[in-house]
Amino acid sequence: MKNFLIVPSILSANFACLGEDISKVISAGIKMIHFDVMDNHYVPNLSVGPLVLKALRDYGVTISIDVHLMARPVDRLILDCVYAGASSISFHPESTDHIDRSLELIKENGCKAGLVFNPGTALGCLEYIINKLDFILLMSVNPGFSGQSFIPIVLNKICQVSNLIKNSGFNIRLAVDGGINIRNISVIAEAGADTFIIGSTIFTASNYRQVINDLYCEINK
Ligand code: DX5
Ligand code: ZN
Numbered sequence: 001m002k003n004f005l006i007v008p009s010i011l012s013a014n015f016a017c018l019g020e021d022i023s024k025v026i027s028a029g030i031k032m033i034h035f036d037v038m039d040n041h042y043v044p045n046l047s048v049g050p051l052v053l054k055a056l057r058d059y060g061v062t063i064s065i066d067v068h069l070m071a072r073p074v075d076r077l078i079l080d081c082v083y084a085g086a087s088s089i090s091f092h093p094e095s096t097d098h099i100d101r102s103l104e105l106i107k108e109n110g111c112k113a114g115l116v117f118n119p120g121t122a123l124g125c126l127e128y129i130i131n132k133l134d135f136i137l138l139m140s141v142n143p144g145f146s147g148q149s150f151i152p153i154v155l156n157k158i159c160q161v162s163n164l165i166k167n168s169g170f171n172i173r174l175a176v177d178g179g180i181n182i183r184n185i186s187v188i189a190e191a192g193a194d195t196f197i198i199g200s201t202i203f204t205a206s207n208y209r210q211v212i213n214d215l216y217c218e219i220n221k
Helices: 015-027 050-059 074-084 099-108 126-132 154-168 185-191 208-220
Strands: 005-008 032-038 064-070 088-091 112-117 135-139 173-177 195-198
Touching: 005 208, 015 050, 015 208, 050 064, 050 074, 064 074, 074 088, 074 099, 088 135, 099 112, 099 126, 112 126, 126 154, 135 154, 154 173, 154 185, 185 195, 185 208, 195 208
Parallel strands: 005 032, 005 195, 032 064, 064 088, 088 112, 112 135, 135 173, 173 195
Antiparallel strands: none
């Protein structure tokens, strides 16, 4: 059986009490949270950055923090997020001038490295850097906001990347981000995803433990 991982995206959490909200999902068994960094240029929204990341570490969050960069310049933010306490960092290939250099920067600073592909972005560069990736993140919405609907054609892309990973022989996780809910998570898992980044479905639920259990039930049945 695959080692499935549900990763709450804190973009949908209550920012007025972020530490507490994250503690609640940790008590519900979560081992990693997803931290969206948005700059209002690469994506049309502004979120949080290294300061808030460090504040969460100082607050006592010790589980893995997966930083998803939707901001430029990528390389400086990579370093700032490393120092602030990131465990893994991903960025979009078109948001950096040198994909290979940015991946190296993440890895040489002790974090896991991932590349993120928007729904409309081609996978071409994977051929040349797949050996450097710990994970691939496929966006199933256009990045910028939580609460959007899953774009169905991305299911084909998940199958395609899942096969590519199998054929490569590398140990690379396949994550999907955007619009995942209780009704579609099993289809996304069947397509080949093993990591599910989920914002609004978790943080709008009245009982985090219940919704997380229900999501795991759907993918494990
Ligand atoms: C969107 C972010 C996602 C988002 C997911 O740009 O990268 O992580 O928070 O939220 P939902 O699950 O609500 O689509
Ligand atoms: Zn994200």
